[in-house]
Amino acid sequence: MRYDLAVIGAGPAGMAAAGAAARGGLRVALIDGAPRLGGQFHRQPPPGAGPPSQDFLRLRDRLTRADLHLGRRVWAVEPGFSVHHDGGTLTAERLLIATGAHDRVLPFPGWDLPGVLTAGGAQALLKGNLVVAGRRIVVAGTGPFLLPVATGLAAAGARVAGVFEASHRLGALARHPARAVQGAGYGLRLARHRVPYHRGQAVVAAHGDDALTGVTVADIDRDWRVLGTREIACDTLAVGYGFTPQLDLAVQLGCATTRDPDGTPVVAVDAGQRTSVPGVYAAGETTGVGGAELAELEGLAAACAVLGTPLPERLARRRDRAREFARLLHEVFPVRDGWRTWLRDDTLVCRCEEVPYRDIEDARDLGATDARSIKLLARPGMGWCQGRMCGYAVARLAGEDPPPPRRPIAQPITLQDLAAHPRRSPDVP
Amino acid sequence: MSGFEIVFSGRPIPVTPGQTIGAALHAAGIRSWRTTRVNGRPRGLFCGIGVCFDCLLTVNGESGVRACLRVAAPGDEVTPS
Numbered sequence: 001m002r003y004d005l006a007v008i009g010a011g012p013a014g015m016a017a018a019g020a021a022a023r024g025g026l027r028v029a030l031i032d033g034a035p036r037l038g039g040q041f042h043r044q045p046p047p048g049a050g051p052p053s054q055d056f057l058r059l060r061d062r063l064t065r066a067d068l069h070l071g072r073r074v075w076a077v078e079p080g081f082s083v084h085h086d087g088g089t090l091t092a093e094r095l096l097i098a099t100g101a102h103d104r105v106l107p108f109p110g111w112d113l114p115g116v117l118t119a120g121g122a123q124a125l126l127k128g129n130l131v132v133a134g135r136r137i138v139v140a141g142t143g144p145f146l147l148p149v150a151t152g153l154a155a156a157g158a159r160v161a162g163v164f165e166a167s168h169r170l171g172a173l174a175r176h177p178a179r180a181v182q183g184a185g186y187g188l189r190l191a192r193h194r195v196p197y198h199r200g201q202a203v204v205a206a207h208g209d210d211a212l213t214g215v216t217v218a219d220i221d222r223d224w225r226v227l228g229t230r231e232i233a234c235d236t237l238a239v240g241y242g243f244t245p246q247l248d249l250a251v252q253l254g255c256a257t258t259r260d261p262d263g264t265p266v267v268a269v270d271a272g273q274r275t276s277v278p279g280v281y282a283a284g285e286t287t288g289v290g291g292a293e294l295a296e297l298e299g300l301a302a303a304c305a306v307l308g309t310p311l312p313e314r315l316a317r318r319r320d321r322a323r324e325f326a327r328l329l330h331e332v333f334p335v336r337d338g339w340r341t342w343l344r345d346d347t348l349v350c351r352c353e354e355v356p357y358r359d360i361e362d363a364r365d366l367g368a369t370d371a372r373s374i375k376l377l378a379r380p381g382m383g384w385c386q387g388r389m390c391g392y393a394v395a396r397l398a399g400e401d402p403p404p405p406r407r408p409i410a411q412p413i414t415l416q417d418l419a420a421h422p423r424r425s426p427d428v429p
Numbered sequence: 430m431s432g433f434e435i436v437f438s439g440r441p442i443p444v445t446p447g448q449t450i451g452a453a454l455h456a457a458g459i460r461s462w463r464t465t466r467v468n469g470r471p472r473g474l475f476c477g478i479g480v481c482f483d484c485l486l487t488v489n490g491e492s493g494v495r496a497c498l499r500v501a502a503p504g505d506e507v508t509p510s
Contacts, residue, residue, distance in 0.1 A: 033479070035500055040478065046447020102480045114460035114473045121477020121497070129452030130445060210471050211460050351475070351483060354467040384482035389475075412493070 003029045003067070005306055006083050006092035008074050008249060011039020012059065012292045013284030014098035016299030017306075019062030024307040028066040029090055031083065033073035033411070036128075037063075039100055040120060041292040043127040050130070059296070075411040077249050081279065084421065086413060094279045096302050097250050097267065098295070101243035101285035104264075106335070107349045107357070107393050108342045109205040111239075115212025119149045119240030132156045134236025138215050140164040140203040141240040143333040147186040149238055154193035161234050163190065164217055166224060166241075167333050168200040176325055204229065204342040206237055224338030241335050243289045244392060244402075248410035250286060253277050260288050261330040263401035271316075272305030273298055281305065290326030297322060337396060349397070350390040352383020360397055371398040384412075435505040437462070444501045451477070451484050451496030454507075462486050462496070462509050485510040 003026075007018040010032035018030040038044050042056040052060070072085040081095045103118035110116070115134065117125075119141060122133040136159045139150040146163055154160045174180050190197055198217075204226055205216040215237055219227040242264075247257065250267045256276035258268040266289075267275055267282040275282050281302040284295035297319035304311040311319075343349070345358040355378050363377040371394050374380065380394045381387030386407055387394070395402040434441045437454060444453045451474050454462060461471035463485055475483040477497045484496040487508045494510075 033498075046445055049445060049447060102476060102478060105476075112470060112472070112475075114471050117474055118476045118478075118481075121474055124477045124497070125452055125455065125474070129448045129456075131448070131452045131456040133455070351472075351481065354465055354470075384485070385480060388480050 001027070003027045003090065003092035005029070005094045005096060006031065006081065006090060007066075007096045007098060008032075008077075008083065009039060009098035009100055009284070010034070010037045010068075010070070011098060011100050011284060011295060012041055013100075013295035013299035013302075014039070014096065015042075015059040015063060016296040017096050017098065017281075017283060017303045018066040019059065020300055020303035021306055022065035023062065024303065024309070026306065029069055029083075029092060030063065030066045031069040031072050031074060031085060031090075033071070035071040037068070037070065040124070041295075043124060045127065045130055055292075073411040074249065075409050075413050075417075077252055079253065086411065086417065089421070094281065094306055095253075096273075096281040096283060096299075096306075097255075097275075097286055098282070098284045098299060099246040099249060099286055101245045101289055102388065103240040104242045104244045104335070104392055105239065105389055106241050106339045106342075107347055107390065108203065108339070109344050109347045110207055110212075110215075112348050112351050113206050113208050113212045114210070115208065115235055116206050116237045116239065119145055119238045122153065122236070122238035123149050126152050126156055132158050133238060134158060134234070136161055136234045137236040137238060138162060138164065138203060138217075138232060138234045139238045140166075140215075140217075141242075142166040142335065143240065143242045144183070144329060145240060145243075147183070147190075149240075150195055151186055151189040151193070153238070154190070154195050158236075160193065160195040161232055162196045162198060162217075164201040164203055165197065165199045166202040166220060166336075168222060169332055170199060172328060172332050176328070179325060202339075202342075203237060203239060207231075211235070212237060220338065222336065224336040225341050242333060243285060244388070245286045245289060247286055248405055248407045250275065250280070250282055251404050251406060252408065252410070253280055255280055255282065257404040259401065261327055262334055264289065265402060265404040271301070272311075273302035274305060288323075288326060289330075290322060294319065294322035294326055340397060349393055350380035350383065350387075352385050352389070353379045353381075355380045355390075360394070364398075369398065371395045371400050371403070374398055433503040435501050435503070435507055437507045438509065442507075444503075448501055449497055450486070450488065450494075450499050450501045450505065450507055453501050454496065462507075464509075
């Protein structure tokens with residue numbers, strides 16, 4: 001069957017879009033690599049292990065007319081549109097890319113030790129698996145996401161030794177009263193669990209032989225250079241410096257990209273979430289990191305555009321306000337380049353290929369001044385993750401903003417999977 | 430819902446249905462299950478959502494499985510990759 005719309009990604013944007021488009025009478029496929037709906041934000045506990053959240057149920061209950069293709073990892077999309085996943089191929093007239101984002105990470109000495117997790121990883125363990133990531137946990141990085149991670153871990157029984165927010169400039173958030181109240185709510189919960197919240201501080205090293213035993217926390221200046229340090233014992237570190245949108249599929253199709261205020265590549269879209277490629281829409285974090293509420297509203301806007309109906313004025317205003325707040329968050333929680341001074345010669349920059357900082361410096365000494373030349377000489381980004389973890393760091397070490405990702409295959413597949421496909425998609429003349 | 434077990438290198442690991450293999454190992458106090466090719470360093474969960482590939486292991490003879498994504502099934506035999 002050929003679908004009117006294929007939605008890739010079953011987070012808030014994809015669920016909202018698929019539900020609205022299917023209720024509008026379209027044949028809709030909603031595809032996600034995970035076995036359960038929700039994406040990262042609405043990640044649900046194991047079946048039977050707890051009640052789903054109200055926001056999740058509201059989105060799920062609108063999906064009755066959409067075909068769900070869960071546990072299907074999309075590795076490529078082709079014009080026409082053919083969506084290749086690890087269980088076969090489906091075709092659709094139009095495509096919505098709602099593939100979300102993953103944690104943005106920075107390298108620092110010891111970040112490859114077991115016990116160091118991304119903030120999103122610690123959250124996924126808790127929300128999706130009911131596993132508390134550790135007993136004594138440090139939460140660090142930058143951005144509002146650190147707050148639900150820390151409060152969730154503390155409420156689940158972990159001793160959270162502290163939240164270390166690198167940014168100094170949280171005062172600007174007071175301009176948004178509703179969000180300030182939300183922030184104060186997290187503050188109260190942190191206080192109730194006696195979790196100290198520090199701003200202008202960062203974890204600049206992790207320690208341990210074969211597993212994490214402690215971290216070095218530093219007071220940092222406004223460019224994130226170390227002013228003074230102290231050691232904190234912990235068995236787990238949850239660390240994240242914002243998010244990197246997953247643009248692989250949009251770039252495969254040739255969608256034009258632009259940049260978030262912090263330089264992160266995102267898909268360029270119009271008010272109807274249309275990309276530069278006719279028939280291809282994008283919503284949620286792929287068009288700019290802005291959180292679940294904005295993602296859901298963008299998903300609805302995309303569905304309206306596909307259906308040819310206007311987005312209700314009330315929702316358009318909410319979307320605009322959420323976008324404005326997202327821009328403010330980018331201003332308040334920037335990543336400053338001073339993290340480069342945290343690196344030692346032997347600090348791994350690329351975890352997969354085990355490329356130490358020294359090799360990046362050597363490549364630069366040999367004349368590799370841009371990130372691509374550094375990659376070709378020293379191999380950062382050439383391993384399993386294809387630069388998803390180190391791409392930001394390598395780009396900044398080269399003095400560049402990270403480029404849009406060029407990954408013709410977005411998920412690992414077997415040669416057998418690849419051979420099973422005809423050389424050209426049947427939809428391409 | 431009642432739990433079950435998987436086996437990691439001969440050791441029984443309790444699982445709550447719906448948990449990933451990586452989550453079950455982590456909950457059992459097993460923080461690493463792979464050593465790196467160059468430096469022989471231990472690795473386990475890092476990104477936790479299928480992006481970093483640090484948590485690769487072998488499940489029932491299938492190598493290169495991301496532990497953070499694969500939902501555990503009763504009787505799964507898990508070994509380091």
